[in-house]
Amino acid sequence: MRIAIAEFKQETNSFVPFTTTVKTFEDQYLYRGDDILTAFGNARLEVPGALDACREAGATPLPLLATMAMASGTVERKSFDTLMNEIVERLRAVLPVDGVFLALHGAMILEDEPDAEAEIVRRVRAELKPGTPITVSLDLHGHITAAMLQPDVAYIGYREFPHIDMYETGYRCTKLLIDWINGKVKPVMALSKRHMVFSPDSARTTTPPLSDIVAEGRAMEARGEVLHVSLFPVQPWIDTPDLGFAALVCGEDQQQAQVAADKLAKMAWDRRAEFEPDVTPLDEIIRIGLSSPGLTVASDSGDTPSGGAAADSTAVLAGLLAAGADRADRISICTICDAEAAVEAAKAGVGKTITLAVGHKRSGLGDPLTVTGKVKTISDGQYVLEGPGGNGMVGEMGLTIVLAIGSIRLNLRSIPHFEWDLGIHKSVGLDPAAAALVFVRSPSHFRVSYTPIAARIFLADTPGPTCVNMRRIPFTKVTRPFYPLDLAND
Template sequence: MSSLKVGIAFFYHESHTFSPSLTGIEDFKKEGFHIGEDIIGAYEGTKTEVGGFIDILRREDVSIIPLVCAAAIPSGQVTKEAYETIKKEMLAAIERADECDGLLLALHGAMVVDGLSDPETEMLKEIRAVIGNDLPIATTLDMHANLSSEMISYTPLHFGFKTYPHVDMYEQGVNAAETMVHLLKTGENYTASFVKMPVLLPSINMRTAEGPMHNLVESAKQKEKDPAITAASVFGGFPYSDIPEQGVSILVAGTDSQKTEAVARQLADEVWAAKEKFLVRLPTVEEGLKEALAYKGSKPIVLADISDNPLSGGTGDTTELLRKMIELDLPNSLFGALDDEETLKVCREAGEGAEVKLQLGGKASPEFGAPVPVRAEVVRVSEGTFRNKGPMNTGMLVNTNGAAHIRVNKLDILITGRALSANDPEIFRHIGIEPTDKDILGMKVKNHFRSSFENLVGKVVYVDAPGLASNDLTVFDFKHIPAPVWPLDKSIPFDYELTNS
């Protein structure tokens, strides 16, 4: 039996600094906050980074030291109290653990804490202060990470997601764990090259099934075929964070510093050449509805309310698309999920079959649309728990904090007790709604939902309703991002900073 011991941990949040709501410790507890052995029960058998860590360490007969796992749904910046609480638990767990030979950390890369723009790098710094400089660390990072060059000073081994929707989280966990085991058994040395670019990209056209990000990722994969290149990652950034670390990054890890630098420079050239292709114009709500009404396909058409996508930090309760769908009284249509605890409470108290007067949505962000007054039938209520069955986060337990299926005239609406993107059909099916039976689906989503819905729907139309996650980056009052930055200033010359570890 191997005598190797590896600690595993997870600290994950994508922070929208323009959101009025802060993300506190209770938000992490709602999504997932596990310490010690509870981590194994929560993540074993799931298609997540931590699930990948567990599977590889077990396969290689390496002892697993579960530390701390904490995640919250994308939202406003994390409170200092929540960050310090989780970080303190993390550092204490590392200190309590028997001597670890290495650490595997699943991070996001776009977390922002009140008063701290780069908390994940800060945490790596503090972990190094506990474990010293020799113990190897490997991380996984989200494709939408906003990174600084300082991160590679604490470890060269970073593995970015290569899919959007993110269906390779498990695979990147596997890659990180396999590299860690190889390093521990062979002592091989790794280096990293990092490029920061003055480019701010909207994420709507970062899908990796097609388009400019597909081409960049495929190029990175080709470069990883060189045995000296362990991981080549293109990070598109999370554009809704007003921080100095904002922007596109390239991070290449490997065993040959000359090759990692060359690959990083090549990928930077390719990003700059492709940048214009990331900019797209979206139809208005009225244009999207007109297209939906004219659609004659056999499968549902989706109107994606991308500006209020909760996984981009949207509040999940804006009302422009909802209001128009109610006004049109669209037959055989579904809207969801709408985050509205007040409405959920009324529905629960009234009970199934009751008729209720409601003020739908518009409570967390009324500047993007007032509540919609309606009379509705309460069709069904539920506790709102289900497990994902699609390819993204497969097997993960999801808790909507309660749910209600209501009907306003001909329109079915799913109400939830917290903001969640409808990325898995189970969010509807768990309460008895079959989305494939509908003609029109109004959904608060962006791209992740495609992993499960791509084969279930006939067409997707992204609509440009107002919201915190607008595709138009010029509507945000950036004060702290690097300047100048493309496309806010399209006259800037091609330039970037390169750092080697």
Template sequence: MARIGILGFLHETNTFAPGPTVLERFIEADAWPGLVEGQALLAATQDMNLAVSGFIAAMQPDGHELVPLLWCSANPSGPVSDTAFEHIVARLETLLRLSGPLDALFLDLHGSMVTETLDDAEGVLLQRLRTITGPHLPYVAALDFHAIITQAMVDQTQAMVAYHSYPHVDMAATGARAAQMLRRILAGEVFHAAWHKLDFLVSMPWQSTLGDEPAGQIMAQGRALEAPDRPEVQFIPGFPNSDTPASGPAVLAYAISPELAQAGADALLAQVRRHQSAFCGHLHTPQAALQAAAAHPAARYILADTQDNPGGGGAGDTTGIAQALLAHGISNAAVALLCDADFAQAAHQAGVGAILNMTLGGRSSPGGPPLPGPYEVLALGSGQLTGTGPFYLGCRMDLGPMTRVRVQGTDLEILVSSRKQQAADQAMFHHLGADPRDYRILVLKSSVHFRADFGALADHILVVQSPGANTADLHALPYTRLRPGVNIL
């Protein structure tokens, strides 16, 4: 039986978001566990839709000795501080040295981490770990759907597998795929990689794999190219709000021969090129979205506040769509989740039924102004809840004190958290005594993940362009570091 080290270090870096992302963001819990070490890692991640959880669950029946080292993540945000990166990497290096001889290493990574001085933080991490384990220890990594593949990442691993879906309902399943690749490597098989970097960027809302979206069709075509001798043929769309020379999608294949891997990568590349022009969609202004909703009063709408999506680096506190709802007098609507720790604390001090005469949100830039009060406190919650939807399934969240309030004199309700998190699970509503089915209009601070648990509730879903750091129109971003020839779709 093998001794397999397990580690995770995840961050999706929006280089245009105000930063830096400091160490405290990795230490604290949010939707996912805070920084955890050793055997506590197993309990902290058990039964969650996370790659590390799926890998552990898949490998435990094999009887291997699993050696958990460290796992941490931080909500998408600005560049990781060099201090935070060095602190966590140094701790990983120490734990790896103390772990004793290993037969393999599993790494749960995002794949698009950028620090204040490093464009390819994962590539550097892998190189640093290799100085301890040597060049031949099998490394198998699980990656996010939005990973930015680099040559260093390919060179320093024996295999990398990325999520197939967006919304990421298959994170645990991806960990199980990584386990299967590692089983074969431990049995003596050698996999050869072939990959292509593509020369365009796709905005997050148009990367969805649901329905007839181009990404979904490409994913299916990748699966059709797979076979026992070529177990992975992947399209990895990348994170477009990252301004680095490596930014952009990739095609990555693994097979038992270089020729088989190259044939799979080439075939999927041709399919991506065939679908490339379909990666587009329409961004609605708040006014246009609300006019559409007003014109169909019997229809249910979800307005995706994509540019304030905490899952893409947004602050989670912008007020543009809420301001528009109030201006249009739209009834039976809810906004979730708006992050304002001071407001949530004040609500808890005041209690249910109290009237709060204070402003809410709008502290980040771009994103203001704050919403004026007063507000009626309808419900309070600890922020400790368990995800029940396909994306956050099993995740034991800690969002800090939460409250649900109504803007006095209206029927606009706002769900407030103390830590930013995208509204992608109905459990967030239930935690505050609300049912999302009871609202005609839901404003959800999310780009795509909300579709997994909320999509079926709506007759119409409109992606709305309102101020926020997660810019959806990539043409508006001041890229300066993309490699020559990269196009913005």
């Protein structure tokens, strides 16, 4: 049995002004051909799961190309075609095949095509004999469309958020493909959607209301009514028609699968008000932080790099200055990603007081903010992640400066790396536990590292391309009416 395998994943954020190119993919990884058999090492991702399923079944895996980009802007058409054409050429070179496994995200948007996954599947199918099955794994934040439901294609999404089951999803998908090729199953797909979005922080599979809907899906599988239930609360920062919650069911009976999908989508719709995130105005958080004992931690949720943002918003720093945090007794810590300003500060040298314009350069969210401060430290920005999940991995912030603006400590770095670990501050001589306030650009994962040292934690209602207040997102293309923009909770 010959199974072609390809991965092509990117999560688009429509609200950032920069595009995604081949280089954005290469920056993460881009593997080709048989290198894919060993390239992932022990990483528990979709492709290793698919390879293990092939090995167990005695099938021959034919790896074509495997690549992913960090969440980022709309994908440039030329770059998409470069990678897609290579997948197609490599597929042609290994034909005939009995089936194809694709690891996709689901929320990739191209400059001229809002549904990249439908196009990827269409172009792969065009190379195959009719009836050749394709299975596709998807991220739970994928944007699922009717155009993706093509003949001889089945989809399975991640079951978990926070995402811990990429390997299992790749394995499950490839197992389904092998059973399909062997004639043990004949999958059909049913989709049910509701035009609504939630902040990802309030749509975790581990907490209600989503966990209750997940449990119902698992029960449907256990009762043998359907093969696989996938729920897609979708990531909200894409501006595209038909955006919304999707229940996608893989079964063997079309009508039964549709009944299941409709029931799950209705459950989510009925409980939509429970998905509201608990956000607090920025000025209120700063007031509480400066006047309360212990450490106050807040997520600058509007500008998080894990959602594709540039991490260069000045909202928090401006808020701290407006509230007089620079004259406070205790320190406040915040970050801005601005490579240009970091170079300028490094040129001045440690101990020097400088005036420079920081932020908003890559995002174009507004004008840079001019600040005066003393250069405390200069580092290469390499640090060891110390929190659970980090496992001693090395993180890269690029050239990183700590600028003291009175009692404010601005961690000015060059690369928009994840911000959830304490190591990003400790590595440059800052002690988050001793601060009055620490702002992190992380939507929810920061809670793992900060809960043990924080007296209180807030989600700040800040602007930007990863805003968690759905009413603030400047949608123009979503299908109306749309919750929560147009519709009340009941």
